[in-house]
Amino acid sequence: MKNDKRVLAFDIGGTKIASGIIKLSEKGYEIFDYQKIPTPKNKKAIINLIVEMALNQKKNGGFKKIRIGIAGQIDNKKGTVIFSPNIKDLKNVNFKKDIQVKISEDVEIENDVKCFALAERKFGKARKYDNVVFLTIGTGIGGAIQVAGNLYRGANNIAGEFGHMTIFSEGKKCECGKVGCWEQYASGRAIENLYDELFGKQKKAKDIALDSKKGLKKDMKVIKQTAEYFAVGLVNIINTVNPEAIIISGSVSKQKEIIDLAKKRALQKTLIPGRNTKIIISDLGDEAILIGAGL
Numbered sequence: 001m002k003n004d005k006r007v008l009a010f011d012i013g014g015t016k017i018a019s020g021i022i023k024l025s026e027k028g029y030e031i032f033d034y035q036k037i038p039t040p041k042n043k044k045a046i047i048n049l050i051v052e053m054a055l056n057q058k059k060n061g062g063f064k065k066i067r068i069g070i071a072g073q074i075d076n077k078k079g080t081v082i083f084s085p086n087i088k089d090l091k092n093v094n095f096k097k098d099i100q101v102k103i104s105e106d107v108e109i110e111n112d113v114k115c116f117a118l119a120e121r122k123f124g125k126a127r128k129y130d131n132v133v134f135l136t137i138g139t140g141i142g143g144a145i146q147v148a149g150n151l152y153r154g155a156n157n158i159a160g161e162f163g164h165m166t167i168f169s170e171g172k173k174c175e176c177g178k179v180g181c182w183e184q185y186a187s188g189r190a191i192e193n194l195y196d197e198l199f200g201k202q203k204k205a206k207d208i209a210l211d212s213k214k215g216l217k218k219d220m221k222v223i224k225q226t227a228e229y230f231a232v233g234l235v236n237i238i239n240t241v242n243p244e245a246i247i248i249s250g251s252v253s254k255q256k257e258i259i260d261l262a263k264k265r266a267l268q269k270t271l272i273p274g275r276n277t278k279i280i281i282s283d284l285g286d287e288a289i290l291i292g293a294g295l
């Protein structure tokens with residue numbers, strides 16, 4: 001098999017690592033050897049895992065380069081993970097170098113939501129728009145900004161970290177070290193925390209959403225409140241970035257009730273010209289970050 005268009009891609013998240021060989025062509029993309037495994041807790045184990053998978057893949061058809069999407073703040077030029085809120089051991093780690101010491105391959109890393117944005121722009125619903133904000137809402141909230149068709153990185157590659165917009169000056173503590181961040185109020189984890197705070201009981205976000213749909217009062221209260229908080233962030237994004245579209249993925253994006261309610265509330269509250277912003281759910285699925293890493 002010719003390996004010149006094959007990229008070994010990884011999507012490293014707080015709970016799982018997805019990997020696969022991405023083959024890009026004029027027609028689109030193909031994914032081979034897709035795998036999902038739990039994320040090891042320390043950096044050494046993560047790096048060893050990537051090296052081991054790369055060595056296996058070399059015997060098995062080969063690849064041209066390794067591309068990695070990671071949740072957190074990334075210096076993509078140096079290949080350093082500055083901070084990854086859900087993998088605490090990845091702090092100021094030169095990931096690229098640490099891998100290349102063990103296996104001499106072409107390695108690049110990038111923030112996972114920026115990978116998602118690249119995949120959306122090439123193959124997803126973002127194809128129709130030039131100015132787009134991307135949000136992934138799962139355990140936390142990640143974001144990316146596309147301006148006139150290109151990723152906007154800002155001075156230090158952290159542009160689009162909407163999850164850490166302060167929405168309460170003396171709010172809940174966040175993994176980033178600040179307080180009152182948006183992701184403490186509108187993420188999957190936030191839904192579970194709010195339920196626990198209000199009713200003293202632990203319940204999974206997807207069960208809360210399900211029971212809210214069935215009309216259970218407690219669950220409805222949590223979902224409504226979360227949608228309100230979600231709307232606050234959307235208003236801030238629309239009023240500051242003024243995108244044509246906001247494209248959303250992640251587990252919370254599957255909760256139509258929250259998205260619909262937040263969308264309605266947000267568009268009522270934004271400046272009048274921002275009210276035609278399209279708020280869209282991505283249809284690329286779980287492999288989007290992997291595809292974007294491949295791109």
Ligand SMILES: [Zn+2]
Pocket residue numbers: 163164174175176177178181
């Ligand atoms: Zn934060």
